[in-house]
Amino acid sequence: MTQEGSAASRPDFDAIIVGAGFAGMYMLHRLRKLGLSVRVFETGDGVGGTWYWNRYPGARCDVESLEYQYGFSDEIQKGWTWTERYAAQPEILRYQNYVADKLDLRKDIQFLTKVTAANYDAQSGLWTVETDKGDRLRTPFCIMATGCLSAARVPDFKGIDEFSGKWYHTGNWPHEGVDFTGKRVCVIGTGSSGIQSIPIIAEQASHLTIFQRTANFTLPAGNRPLAQEEITRTKETLLADRERARQTRGGLICFEYNEALAEEMTPEAREKELMTRWTQGGFAFLGAYGDLMAKKEANDIAADFARAQMRARVAKPEIAEKLMPYDHPVGVKRLCLDTGYLEIFNKPNVELVDVREAPIERITKAGVMCGGKEYEADAIVFATGFDAMTGAILGVDITGRDGQKLREKWAAGPRTYLGLGSAGFPNLFFITGPGSPSVLSNMIVSIEQHVDWITDCISKLTSGNIRSIEATKEAEDQWVAHVNELAAESLYPQANSWYMGANIPGKPQVFMPYPGGVDVYGQKLAEVAAADYEGFLLGA
Numbered sequence: 001m002t003q004e005g006s007a008a009s010r011p012d013f014d015a016i017i018v019g020a021g022f023a024g025m026y027m028l029h030r031l032r033k034l035g036l037s038v039r040v041f042e043t044g045d046g047v048g049g050t051w052y053w054n055r056y057p058g059a060r061c062d063v064e065s066l067e068y069q070y071g072f073s074d075e076i077q078k079g080w081t082w083t084e085r086y087a088a089q090p091e092i093l094r095y096q097n098y099v100a101d102k103l104d105l106r107k108d109i110q111f112l113t114k115v116t117a118a119n120y121d122a123q124s125g126l127w128t129v130e131t132d133k134g135d136r137l138r139t140p141f142c143i144m145a146t147g148c149l150s151a152a153r154v155p156d157f158k159g160i161d162e163f164s165g166k167w168y169h170t171g172n173w174p175h176e177g178v179d180f181t182g183k184r185v186c187v188i189g190t191g192s193s194g195i196q197s198i199p200i201i202a203e204q205a206s207h208l209t210i211f212q213r214t215a216n217f218t219l220p221a222g223n224r225p226l227a228q229e230e231i232t233r234t235k236e237t238l239l240a241d242r243e244r245a246r247q248t249r250g251g252l253i254c255f256e257y258n259e260a261l262a263e264e265m266t267p268e269a270r271e272k273e274l275m276t277r278w279t280q281g282g283f284a285f286l287g288a289y290g291d292l293m294a295k296k297e298a299n300d301i302a303a304d305f306a307r308a309q310m311r312a313r314v315a316k317p318e319i320a321e322k323l324m325p326y327d328h329p330v331g332v333k334r335l336c337l338d339t340g341y342l343e344i345f346n347k348p349n350v351e352l353v354d355v356r357e358a359p360i361e362r363i364t365k366a367g368v369m370c371g372g373k374e375y376e377a378d379a380i381v382f383a384t385g386f387d388a389m390t391g392a393i394l395g396v397d398i399t400g401r402d403g404q405k406l407r408e409k410w411a412a413g414p415r416t417y418l419g420l421g422s423a424g425f426p427n428l429f430f431i432t433g434p435g436s437p438s439v440l441s442n443m444i445v446s447i448e449q450h451v452d453w454i455t456d457c458i459s460k461l462t463s464g465n466i467r468s469i470e471a472t473k474e475a476e477d478q479w480v481a482h483v484n485e486l487a488a489e490s491l492y493p494q495a496n497s498w499y500m501g502a503n504i505p506g507k508p509q510v511f512m513p514y515p516g517g518v519d520v521y522g523q524k525l526a527e528v529a530a531a532d533y534e535g536f537l538l539g540a
C-alpha cells in the first residue's frame with residue numbers, strides 16, 4: 001500500500017514502529033503480513049527491548065517461561081524449548097533472537113537509532129518521525145512499541161560525577177557483565193531488580209551495603225528446571241492455553257483466583273490456601289481469596305502471613321524487622337519473587353541501611369553518604385527502577401494536531417482511550433499504553449491483544465480508504481474516569497508504587513494501568529471494533 005500524491009504528501013513507509021522488543025517485533029511481523037512497508041527504529045544494537053537492556057546479574061522474568069512467550073505461531077513455539085520455570089534474561093534474549101531469525105525481522109529494523117520526535121501534519125495526514133541519526137521519514141501510522149519499563153532512572157543524587165569507583169543501573173547493564181569479586185559494593189533499591197541481583201552480587205563482593213527505602217513483600221520464586229513432560233505437554237497445548245489466558249484477569253493460566261471471600265473461609269482454610277500458594281511460588285499467592293486485592297482487612301491477613309514467612313528466613317530479629325513491609329498492602333506494589341534474597345542478610349559481609357530512617361544525602365568520591373555516615377564502595381549499583389509506563393513514550397517529542405505536545409497534554413498524568421490512542425494524535429498507537437492492563441498482566445498476552453487489534457484496525461482503515469483514526473475527547477475522558485474509578489475501588493492507590501508514578505519526584509500520581517482484567521478489557525476492545533470503532537473518529 002502506498003498513497004498517491006505529491007512528494008511532500010507521500011509516505012516513506014506505510015508504518016513506523018518505535019522499539020524492537022516483544023511488542024515491536026510482533027507488530028512488524030503482523031503489518032508486513034498485511035503487505036505494508038514498515039520501518040522499525042531501535043536504540044539498541046539488537047532486538048529484545050527490556051531483555052536487551054536489563055542484563056544485571058540474576059535478571060529473570062517473574063512470569064513463568066511457558067506462559068511468557070509468543071502464542072501466535074505454533075511453529076515458533078514448537079521450535080523453542082525453555083529450560084527453567086522462570087527464564088533468565090539471557091535465555092529470553094536468545095528466544096527473541098530466535099524469533100527474529102525465524103521471521104527475518106532484522107531487515108526492517110534500523111538499530112542504534114533513537115527516535116527523537118514525531119510530528120503530525122493534518123494536511124497530508126502523515127507523521128514525520130525524526131531520529132538521532134538524522135532520519136526524517138513520513139508515515140501515516142506511527143506505533144509506539146516503547147515498553148512500560150524502559151526509561152531507566154538514576155535518582156538525582158548530588159555528587160555522582162565525583163564517585164571514584166564505577167556505577168551501574170540495573171536497567172542499562174554493561175553487555176560484557178561486571179565482576180564484583182573482592183569489591184565493596186553499595187546497592188541502592190530493593191524492588192525486583194535489587195532483590196534479584198543482590199544475592200548474586202553478595203556471592204562476589206567482599207562487602208555489600210544495601211540501601212532500602214521501602215521494604216518489599218518477597219516470596220521464594222520456586223525456580224527449577226522444567227520437566228520434559230511439562231515442556232512436551234505445553235508444546236501441544238500452548239495455542240489453546242493462550243486462548244484461555246485471554247479469558248483470565250491476568251492473562252495467565254498457571255494459577256486460578258479463588259473466588260471465595262476471606263470472611264467466607266475459616267481461618268484454617270485461609271491459612272491452608274495461603275500456604276499452598278506461597279509454596280507454589282509466583283503470583284498465585286495474590287489469588288488466595290476473592291477480596292485479597294480489594295479489601296484492606298482481607299489483605300491484612302495475607303500480609304501478616306507473608307511477613308511471618310519472610311521473618312522466618314532472617315536470623316537476627318532486628319534485621320528481620322527492618323525488612324518487613326508495613327507501609328503498603330501486599331500486592332499493590334509489584335510482588336517480588338526471589339531466589340535466596342532474605343537469607344543474604346544472615347551473611348556477615350552484608351549490611352542493611354534503612355534509608356527511611358536517614359535518607360541518602362549524596363554520593364561522594366568514596367561511596368554513599370547516608371545519615372551522616374559514609375559507606376565506602378568500589379562500585380554502586382542503582383536498582384532504582386524506571387520512569388514507568390510514560391517515560392519512554394514521552395522521551396519522544398510527540399506533536400499532534402494543532403501543534404499540541406503529548407508531554408503537555410499528559411502533564412497531569414497520561415490520558416488515553418483504552419491505552420491505545422490519545423485525542424488529538426491521529427494514527428498514533430501505543431502498544432500496552434497507560435490505561436490498558438499492561439504491567440498488571442502477562443505482558444506478552446497484552447502485547448498480542450494490542451498488536452492484533454491495531455493490525456485489524458489498520459487493515460480495515462486501509463481497505464476502506466479511511467485515512468485516519470483518532471480517539472474522541474469524550475471517549476478518552478470517560479475511559480480515564482473509568483480507570484480511576486476501578487483503581488479507587490482497589491487497594492492499589494495505597495502504595496507509593498511506580499504504577500502510581502510515585503517513584504519519580506514531581507511525576508503526577510495517577511494510577512496508570514487498567515486494573516479491570518485482561519478478559520474484561522479484551523471484551524471491550526472487541527466491542528469497540530465491532531461498533532465501527534466506537535469512541536474513535538474515523539477520517540475520510
Ligand code: NA7
Pocket residue numbers: 149155170188189190191192193194211212213214334355360383384385386496498502503
Ligand atoms: P522498582 O520496583 O521501581 O524498584 C526501585 C527501587 O529503588 C525501590 O526499592 C525504590 O524505593 C528504590 N529507590 C528509587 N529511588 C530511590 C532513592 N532516591 N533513594 C532510595 N531508594 C530509591 O524497580 P525495579 O527495577 O526493581 O523493578 C521494576 C519492575 O521490573 C518490577 O516491578 C518488575 O515488574 C520488573 P521505593 O519503593 O520507591 O521507596
